Amino acid sequence: MEKNILIPIGPQHPGFKEPMRLDISIDGEKVVDADIILSFNHRGIEKATEARSYIQNLYLIERVCGICSHAHTTSYCHAVEEILGLQVPDQARYIRTFIGELERIQSHLLWLGIAGHEIGWDTLLMYTWRDRERVNDMLELISGNRVHYAMNTIGGVRRDIAQEDISGLKEGLDLLEKSVKYYIHVITEEETFLMRTRGVGYLSTDKARKLCAVGPTTRASNVKIDVRADDSYAAYLDLDFSVVTAESGDVWGRSIVKTGELVQSIRICRQVLDVLPGGEIRTKAPPKVPTGEAVSRYEAPRGELIYYVKSNGSNMPERVKIRSPTLGNWLVMAEMLKGVYIADVPIVVDAIDPCLSCSARVTMTDYSKGKKVVTTLGALGKWKKGRRGIA
Amino acid sequence: MMDSLAAVLYLILFPGFVFLLVFGLFCEWVDRKVYARLQNRVGPPLFQPFADLIKLLGKEDIIPKNVDSILFQYTPLIAFAAVMTPIIFIPIWSATALFPLQGDLIIALYLLSIPALALFVIGWSSVSLYPLLGGFRAATMLFGYEVPFILACLSCGIIAGSWRISDITAYLEMYPASMLIVIPGFVIALLALEAKLERTPFDIPQAETEIVGGVLTEYSGKKLAVMRLMDDIRMVVGSSLIAAVFLGGFIVSYGSISWAGTDLTNVINFLLYIAKSLMIVFLLAVIRTLFARIRIDQMLDFSWKYLAMGGIFQLFIAVMYIGILHG
Numbered sequence: 001m002e003k004n005i006l007i008p009i010g011p012q013h014p015g016f017k018e019p020m021r022l023d024i025s026i027d028g029e030k031v032v033d034a035d036i037i038l039s040f041n042h043r044g045i046e047k048a049t050e051a052r053s054y055i056q057n058l059y060l061i062e063r064v065c066g067i068c069s070h071a072h073t074t075s076y077c078h079a080v081e082e083i084l085g086l087q088v089p090d091q092a093r094y095i096r097t098f099i100g101e102l103e104r105i106q107s108h109l110l111w112l113g114i115a116g117h118e119i120g121w122d123t124l125l126m127y128t129w130r131d132r133e134r135v136n137d138m139l140e141l142i143s144g145n146r147v148h149y150a151m152n153t154i155g156g157v158r159r160d161i162a163q164e165d166i167s168g169l170k171e172g173l174d175l176l177e178k179s180v181k182y183y184i185h186v187i188t189e190e191e192t193f194l195m196r197t198r199g200v201g202y203l204s205t206d207k208a209r210k211l212c213a214v215g216p217t218t219r220a221s222n223v224k225i226d227v228r229a230d231d232s233y234a235a236y237l238d239l240d241f242s243v244v245t246a247e248s249g250d251v252w253g254r255s256i257v258k259t260g261e262l263v264q265s266i267r268i269c270r271q272v273l274d275v276l277p278g279g280e281i282r283t284k285a286p287p288k289v290p291t292g293e294a295v296s297r298y299e300a301p302r303g304e305l306i307y308y309v310k311s312n313g314s315n316m317p318e319r320v321k322i323r324s325p326t327l328g329n330w331l332v333m334a335e336m337l338k339g340v341y342i343a344d345v346p347i348v349v350d351a352i353d354p355c356l357s358c359s360a361r362v363t364m365t366d367y368s369k370g371k372k373v374v375t376t377l378g379a380l381g382k383w384k385k386g387r388r389g390i391a
Numbered sequence: 392m393m394d395s396l397a398a399v400l401y402l403i404l405f406p407g408f409v410f411l412l413v414f415g416l417f418c419e420w421v422d423r424k425v426y427a428r429l430q431n432r433v434g435p436p437l438f439q440p441f442a443d444l445i446k447l448l449g450k451e452d453i454i455p456k457n458v459d460s461i462l463f464q465y466t467p468l469i470a471f472a473a474v475m476t477p478i479i480f481i482p483i484w485s486a487t488a489l490f491p492l493q494g495d496l497i498i499a500l501y502l503l504s505i506p507a508l509a510l511f512v513i514g515w516s517s518v519s520l521y522p523l524l525g526g527f528r529a530a531t532m533l534f535g536y537e538v539p540f541i542l543a544c545l546s547c548g549i550i551a552g553s554w555r556i557s558d559i560t561a562y563l564e565m566y567p568a569s570m571l572i573v574i575p576g577f578v579i580a581l582l583a584l585e586a587k588l589e590r591t592p593f594d595i596p597q598a599e600t601e602i603v604g605g606v607l608t609e610y611s612g613k614k615l616a617v618m619r620l621m622d623d624i625r626m627v628v629g630s631s632l633i634a635a636v637f638l639g640g641f642i643v644s645y646g647s648i649s650w651a652g653t654d655l656t657n658v659i660n661f662l663l664y665i666a667k668s669l670m671i672v673f674l675l676a677v678i679r680t681l682f683a684r685i686r687i688d689q690m691l692d693f694s695w696k697y698l699a700m701g702g703i704f705q706l707f708i709a710v711m712y713i714g715i716l717h718g
Binding site: 005007012015027117118119120121122123124126127130190191192193195196217240251341342343344346 | 432
């Protein structure tokens with residue numbers, strides 16, 4: 001029998017922006033099997049939250065991810081506010097929504113650029129990242145920061161959107177809408193982009209449901225789930241937007257969903273700026289949180305983000321558990337990889353928009369043996385020791 | 392004695408090594424600058440390619456332990472020599488090339504496909520996965536673009552009735568209208584050259600996001616510099632060839648142009664040559680900007696379905712043209 005060639009991709013590889021290893025077995029130019037090896041950058045953030053106060057944790061949790069920092073803090077704040085029984089002022093709800101949507105815009109633009117880079121189309125990368133700068137500028141205008149906005153606090157937000165900034169923000173949204181429409185035109189018309197993305201990394205509706213995929217990855221397989229609509233939070237209930245889905249289930253469908261969401265996000269942002277209620281931006285929260293637990297769900301740019309917070313009456317949480325969206329998508333990624341060409345591996349991996357820094361505490365899946373191993377921190381340490389020295 | 396000395400000077404200075412080096416680096420700059428401007432970037436300064444070359448030459452040169460040392464070390468030089476040689480068959484400052492031969496079009500085409508074979512040998516001798524895959528891809532692509540490229544170039548040979556590049560240029564100058572007939576061939580040759588030079592959308596053998604450094608993953612220092620320079624010179628020689636074969640009409644050889652008593656014909660012709668080559672480099676850069684990288688199977692599909700068919704169509708037109716003209 002012919003032996004398949006095993007190609008290790010990563011942990012350091014130009015196709016991946018963060019360390020992960022993918023052992024793919026190939027037969028000719030086609031992938032037969034893929035083995036995902038993760039956790040090269042476990043940082044122990046969940047454990048670290050237990051030694052910090054609720055307010056300090058905000059700044060730690062913001063650093064779980066550089067792209068969706070607002071998603072993490074908002075989700076965390078929602079959980080803590082639920083335990084406290086705090087009522088967040090309307091203005092704060094709207095501002096959270098606004099920042100969250102701007103963050104979605106910059107994350108999706110970033111993804112579109114990286115997707116272009118993965119298929120060797122650096123022009124798309126340069127254009128989308130130029131426009132992403134505009135979003136970053138808008139975020140800087142509001143919060144003073146471009147990456148970690150530090151807008152959230154328990155009980156509300158830390159900064160208001162100034163009246164004199166609103167016209168500038170609207171102008172920025174107009175520019176963005178123009179370029180987003182152009183990108184939609186590009187990705188639906190450009191032949192080489194279609195050649196590389198259509199039918200690549202197919203995921204059926206069934207598999208997407210069965211393997212519990214989240215976010216744009218699922219929506220591209222025609223599963224209509226979106227926490228913003230299904231389990232509304234912040235100000236989404238008062239706003240008008242639609243959940244974008246696609247039927248093709250391939251990488252192209254995912255790009256269509258993501259660009260469609262860009263349009264929706266811009267729409268949401270406009271509505272927020274029009275109906276900003278004004279008034280207080282935060283309710284004062286006590287430093288100590290009574291005993292209790294809460295789960296909060298948030299639609300991060302990459303999909304559903306879940307925070308579980310358990311308090312014990314002190315000013316530090318007893319347990320914070322983060323289920324980041326990328327974690328929900330690993331399984332489908334392995335599924336999507338089977339049968340694609342080697343040349344398509346980077347774009348298929350990238351299509352789930354993996355954010356490894358969010359998800360480096362992991363369910364590991366051994367596809368060669370067909371079993372799943374949920375790894376504890378201790379076992380992870382042992383496993384790492386065992387692997388050391390193996391090339 | 393004087394003749395051979397002059398020949399050596401031609402080969403070393405102009406239009407040989409030194410000229411190709413300078414023009415090659417300049418073309419790389421033009422390519423990078425156009426690419427950058429089209430992408431909303433500033434782009435590199437004029438001396439950047441030269442600085443890159445000098446820096447690479449000074450870097451540590453590593454030969455991995457398990458490689459086939461002789462192949463690994465000397466294949467770059469063979470590829471380098473092969474891409475430089477066709478320049479002596481290509482008319483630069485007059486309608487006649489430096490050392491024209493009967494059938495030199497075939498020799499030039501042959502020499503220009505040596506680098507792909509060299510890349511395959513390098514991939515094989517590197518004993519490493521990524522170069523190996525890159526080498527396979529380079530060799531596979533050769534089967535895709537080589538036939539259309541040759542078909543397109545030969546159509547011009549058929550029209551001119553000679554397989555000597557200088558004759559083709561002379562013919563196109565005599566009958567400039569015949570350049571219109573080879574426009575499809577020009578487009579085909581341009582796309583095939585893009586593939587030959589392994590540039591987007593055909594940069595499959597060096598797709599960074601898939602196979603890291605591609606064929607040249609194990610190369611460093613001087614050898615990498617030689618290979619990079621080889622790429623630049625291949626671009627220059629390839630565009631010069633296309634310029635001579637398809638745009639040969641833009642040259643002045645009947646009659647002369649002089650200004651203030653000095654004969655400037657050769658200078659004008661040289662400037663025309665530079666302009667033609669730069670135009671082709673510009674077009675290559677535009678193609679590179681516009682498209683995403685396609686897969687190897689799609690590339691082969693594309694070249695056989697469209698490019699090769701187009702090449703045959705061009706050949707047919709050429710034969711018809713000759714038939715009507717002389718028939």
